[in-house]
Amino acid sequence: xxxxxxxxxWQEYQxxxxxxxxxxxxxxxxxxxxxxxxxxxxxxxxxxxxxxxYENAAHTTCSGIGYHSDVVPFETAxxxxxxxxxxxxxxxxxxxxxxCITSFxxxxxxxxxWKHFPDVLQxxxxxxxxxxxxxxxxxxxxxxxxxxxxxxxxxxxxxxTHRLVNHLTGKPLRVVEHIGCHYSKMFPSKGVGGAEYPYVxxxxxxxxxxxxxxxxxxxxxxxxxxxxxxxxxxxxYSIANSKKKFESMKPYQPDFILTNCPGCPMFFDRxxxxxxxxxxxxxxxxxxxxxxxxxxxxxxxxxxxxxxDLGLQVHQVPVEPLLDKLGIPYDPxxxxxxxxxxxxxxxxAPTHMKFF
Amino acid sequence: MTRTTVIIxxxxxxxxxxxxxxxxxxxxxxxxxxxxxxxxxxxxxxxxPNRRPGYEVLNYLTEELGSKVDIRCLQTVTTIFSGERDFQxxxxxxxxxxxxxxxxxxxxxxxxxxxxxxxxxxIYDNVITSAELEELFRSGAPITTxxxxxxxxxxxxxxxxxxxxxxGNLYCSKVCCVTxxxxxxxxxxxxxxxxxxxxxxxxxxxDRHFEEMYYEAQQKWDINFLRGRVSECAENQDQxxxxxxxxxxxxxxxxxxxxxxxxxxxxxxxxxxLRLAAMLDLPVGEDRFLEPADEHxxxxxxxxxxxxxxxxxxxxxxxxxxxxxxxxxxxxxxAYLKTL
Numbered sequence: 001x002x003x004x005x006x007x008x009x010w011q012e013y014q015x016x017x018x019x020x021x022x023x024x025x026x027x028x029x030x031x032x033x034x035x036x037x038x039x040x041x042x043x044x045x046x047x048x049x050x051x052x053x054y055e056n057a058a059h060t061t062c063s064g065i066g067y068h069s070d071v072v073p074f075e076t077a078x079x080x081x082x083x084x085x086x087x088x089x090x091x092x093x094x095x096x097x098x099x100c101i102t103s104f105x106x107x108x109x110x111x112x113x114w115k116h117f118p119d120v121l122q123x124x125x126x127x128x129x130x131x132x133x134x135x136x137x138x139x140x141x142x143x144x145x146x147x148x149x150x151x152x153x154x155x156x157x158x159x160x161t162h163r164l165v166n167h168l169t170g171k172p173l174r175v176v177e178h179i180g181c182h183y184s185k186m187f188p189s190k191g192v193g194g195a196e197y198p199y200v201x202x203x204x205x206x207x208x209x210x211x212x213x214x215x216x217x218x219x220x221x222x223x224x225x226x227x228x229x230x231x232x233x234x235x236x237y238s239i240a241n242s243k244k245k246f247e248s249m250k251p252y253q254p255d256f257i258l259t260n261c262p263g264c265p266m267f268f269d270r271x272x273x274x275x276x277x278x279x280x281x282x283x284x285x286x287x288x289x290x291x292x293x294x295x296x297x298x299x300x301x302x303x304x305x306x307x308x309d310l311g312l313q314v315h316q317v318p319v320e321p322l323l324d325k326l327g328i329p330y331d332p333x334x335x336x337x338x339x340x341x342x343x344x345x346x347x348x349a350p351t352h353m354k355f356f
Numbered sequence: 357m358t359r360t361t362v363i364i365x366x367x368x369x370x371x372x373x374x375x376x377x378x379x380x381x382x383x384x385x386x387x388x389x390x391x392x393x394x395x396x397x398x399x400x401x402x403x404x405p406n407r408r409p410g411y412e413v414l415n416y417l418t419e420e421l422g423s424k425v426d427i428r429c430l431q432t433v434t435t436i437f438s439g440e441r442d443f444q445x446x447x448x449x450x451x452x453x454x455x456x457x458x459x460x461x462x463x464x465x466x467x468x469x470x471x472x473x474x475x476x477x478x479i480y481d482n483v484i485t486s487a488e489l490e491e492l493f494r495s496g497a498p499i500t501t502x503x504x505x506x507x508x509x510x511x512x513x514x515x516x517x518x519x520x521x522x523x524g525n526l527y528c529s530k531v532c533c534v535t536x537x538x539x540x541x542x543x544x545x546x547x548x549x550x551x552x553x554x555x556x557x558x559x560x561x562x563d564r565h566f567e568e569m570y571y572e573a574q575q576k577w578d579i580n581f582l583r584g585r586v587s588e589c590a591e592n593q594d595q596x597x598x599x600x601x602x603x604x605x606x607x608x609x610x611x612x613x614x615x616x617x618x619x620x621x622x623x624x625x626x627x628x629x630l631r632l633a634a635m636l637d638l639p640v641g642e643d644r645f646l647e648p649a650d651e652h653x654x655x656x657x658x659x660x661x662x663x664x665x666x667x668x669x670x671x672x673x674x675x676x677x678x679x680x681x682x683x684x685x686x687x688x689x690x691a692y693l694k695t696l
Contacts, residue, residue: 001591005470005479196473196588216590216598251593 001214006197013184013194017151018141022053023093025084027100028061030294033266036311037296038099041145044299048159049152053097056087064102064182068226075127078120081110082128086136096139097148101261104144105182108190111142142190144183146260146295150192150200153207161304164210166255167327172211173255176290177201178245178268180261181221201258204295208302210255217248223271224263242271246283246290256291256322258298268292273316276353287354289317301328308334320356332356358383359693362445362455364433364632367395368675369667369682370461371417376686378424382693385453386421387431389628393418395463401493403675404531404538405565410494413675436635441696443662456696457662457689460632460646461682464623464668467517467525475513475619480591485516486535486620493539499546499616503595507550507615510543511599512536513586514556518622518672527643529622530672533559534566536620537573544577553614554581555601563674582610589617623672636663645671656685664689 022045026038045051063080066072088096098104114121128134149156157163164173179198184191193199196219202212221228223242228234245268249257259265269292276282276289284290292315293301300310307328312319313335323330335356336344349355361377363370366388374386392398394417400410421427432448436458445453469477469485477483481502492499501507514536518529533556540552554573559581561567573579584602592598597617601610625644633640638658639647646669649657656664666685667678 001595002479002481005477008470008478009473194473196476197479214591216592218590219588 010199018095022097023088030262037294040296040300062103064106079127086134089137094140101180160302176254176257213252222264223267291319291322360455361457363459365461366393367463369678372682374425375420380690404534461666462629465626467621474588509614511614516619532620
């Protein structure tokens with residue numbers, strides 16, 4: 001591997017990321033999958049970095065899941081997105097930040113369409129006006145939430161209490177980074193680092209002290225791939241794709257997987273459990289799985305937040321081996337306690353994967 | 357009055373045109389940017405289709421030039437002033453030249469393989485270009501992976517930067533197909549036990565003996581040609597290269613590992629050619645190569661009287677075609693000079 005070659009490419013794919021006054025839109029699914037991630041993003045931006053982030057309760061899905069599953073026509077998707085922009089305009093914001101990778105891809109696609117086909121933009125303005133009476137301005141800046149964390153990665157590190165270093169050996173943790181397909185594969189220039197060697201998560205890992213693993217199936221889909229999972233008959237493809245990735249990354253002995261998409265951590269996490277039950281295989285060391293984190297969860301760990309406040313107890317692959325390497329204290333007794341301290345019940349232990 | 361022709365570019369086309377014009381009694385100044393004339397041919401080991409050494413052709417062209425042409429190396433033209441019937445050239449050295457006719461033979465550049473990011477050139481250790489492989493052949497250095505291993509599996513990716521809308525080059529570079537076949541055979545000559553694969557869209561064996569060479573590659577050397585574009589490359593832990601391809605003849609996705617991957621890079625117009633064209637207000641095609649006055653009947657003339665084109669400034673050319681084209685250009689220049 002010639003790292004200078006990657007660095008040269010990274011220089012070519014820089015993008016502008018606004019530094020304050022964000023209009024934030026949530027993902028349809030993330031709060032169910034990894035419930036604390038979006039909350040942690042808001043906490044870091046507002047409380048740690050003192051940024052102005054606004055959410056409008058009237059915002060809806062971007063319709064991306066329906067669009068990519070061929071049940072929502074493009075005109076409908078564009079009009080739904082126009083409505084999101086009208087909420088941003090009414091709220092007095094110009095910097096649009098989206099939590100979801102598929103949304104980010106769809107916003108990019110819609111804005112590029114409008115840029116190249118201004119007549120389509122005029123039509124959509126008409127549709128929105130007719131349907132809702134609303135008007136809108138185009139955002140001055142569109143970023144994915146991982147872009148924003150990337151932009152402030154050094155500030156997070158400087159406030160942090162932990163680095164991505166094994167506190168027992170002093171060696172950098174070895175990290176698999178996985179980028180959601182809709183982040184930059186469609187529009188390489190919209191992603192930090194481009195499409196083939198994205199830098200958005202690499203930058204966080206390296207600047208937080210870790211070491212990135214580049215393994216043969218790095219670019220491959222996590223296994224979500226809407227038609228693979230949403231069409232029930234295709235779910236075998238979904239787990240087969242995930243398995244292909246786990247087998248490819250296993251020889252590199254990653255300490256954890258870092259993701260920036262709603263679906264990817266879900267499928268990496270849940271399918272490791274499913275594969276261990278189906279085939280008795282585990283991909284980490286000593287019968288453990290490979291912990292999977294979102295970039296917000298990782299930011300929270302760097303900043304010293306309580307792992308259970310980050311929702312790490314709802315991961316199906318236990319994160320304790322990673323916490324031990326990082327030297328992050330945790331209380332096993334409160335792992336399955338609710339915020340009010342009441343016991344929420346302990347899930348059944350997996351048959352093969354080591355459970356804590 | 358002595359009539360002078362300045363030829364810019366001392367590659368195959370420039371050298372040939374200079375010799376022909378001198379043979380016709382014209383005074384010629386040949387300007388070359390590098391230390392020596394010869395252009396890309398200097399870097400090529402053996403030539404298709406008969407695999408004769410490149411230096412044979414280079415020596416022939418050099419001997420033909422002899423002392424009858426005023427060759428000036430390490431020269432760059434900074435500005436060109438077009439007079440009514442002549443041209444004034446300012447050189448970076450500070451000198452200036454007057455001429456009655458000007459021949460642009462500034463050739464081509466090779467496509468920068470780093471632009472095809474998915475192939476990992478200049479990122480993965482064992483991805484090289486056809487030009488680098490040729491240089492290895494020429495130097496006689498042992499051909500190994502970067503880790504010093506004898507390659508057991510070698511892949512050749514055709515059309516790198518050619519016929520590629522994403523790269524902005526819709527044109528065919530003509531010579532990469534046959535170069536790929538030639539180099540694949542040469543690898544088999546060196547490593548008979550190696551498995552060699554060519555990944556192609558279609559193989560354009562357009563000239564004499566090319567198709568026979570392609571047959572030889574398959575029948576005698578057992579080289580496998582797979583129709584399909586490589587979609588991505590990645591590096592294994594042992595630095596071998598993992599390829600993903602769709603084999604479009606069997607309609608199946610394919611994943612395989614090679615020890616060495618060779619990218620057959622195509623032609624791109626040289627920035628120097630475009631700079632000179634802008635100075636002379638010459639038309640440039642959508643493919644960014646220069647447009648002759650008429651594609652069929654005045655292919656070495658331009659719309660500007662006294663300015664002529666030869667070789668790869670007009671698009672991809674093989675060596676034989678560049679030599680023939682340069683001969684035509686010399687005749688056209690000679691005819692033009694007689695009218696002055």
